[in-house]
Amino acid sequence: MENCTPATFPMPKGLKLSKYDGELIPDPEVYRRLVGKLLYLNLSRPDISYSVQQLSQFLSEPTAPHLSTAVHILRYLKGSINMDLFYPANSDMNLIAYSDADWGTCTDTARSLTGYCIFLGNSLIFWKTKKQKVVAKSSTEAEYRSMSHTGDEAVWLEGLLSELHVSVPLPIVLHCDNVSAQHIAENPCFHEKTKHMRRKNQKIDVHYIKDLVQSGFIRLQHVKSALQLADIMTKPLGTDQHRFLTSKIGLLQNSSSQEWTGSSLACHS
Structure with a gap:
């Protein structure tokens, strides 16, 4: 090749x-x-x-x-x-997460995909694409489960950084592009779209992200779909959007490193 x-x-x-x-x-x-x-x-x-x-x-x-x-x-x-992940030396210690899902993407099982990426300041330190364990009945449910999985990693990363004596400011901002899923997570009562989640493992997912939001550990923030950085983890994209998101997550050509030093991720502001 x-x-x-x-x-x-x-x-x-x-x-x-x-x-x-x-x-x-x-x-x-x-x-x-x-x-x-x-x-x-x-x-x-x-x-x-x-x-x-x-x-x-x-x-x-x-x-x-x-x-x-x-x-x-x-x-x-x-x-x-020649593309590398670039980590700027002047990055802050804020954890910033992006969560996305692609509903029913698997043609064989109808299960959805979870995709997320987590930044430490402007530096991408964690990312994952994973098929969900159960079939989601709506795109809202798929996005909601993805938010819960992202919350898992945010809790783990915050604990790891604490052991390294790095103080992470709270709340951790979690960006999602599904308004319905965000409303469900911020509402302490159960929602019409989650009433069918009665199995034990499903109820844990439902309660977990709600608790993280209500405790002040995570703050949900809506982001436009075009600026959803985790979109690159959940579906194949066209050339222009793929290049745009690739640059936004800090994956750059070696020759671009000096130009990158003076810039910032506009999506984080």
């Missing part, structure tokens, strides 16, 4: 993969080794988080379309091989 034609995005916009697509490849170990390397690379390349999560679902029986998608990611990496 060293001489391949570079791509401008990791996955084509609107692409949905399924375990029933195409024929099984003759040597699945090739696919598994490739995805394993991409999982390792994901530790420093949040822009491929969604793509790698999608590919890792098919390790048992990969098909030709799955391998083709993995190759497309290699083409994208070919064109962005």
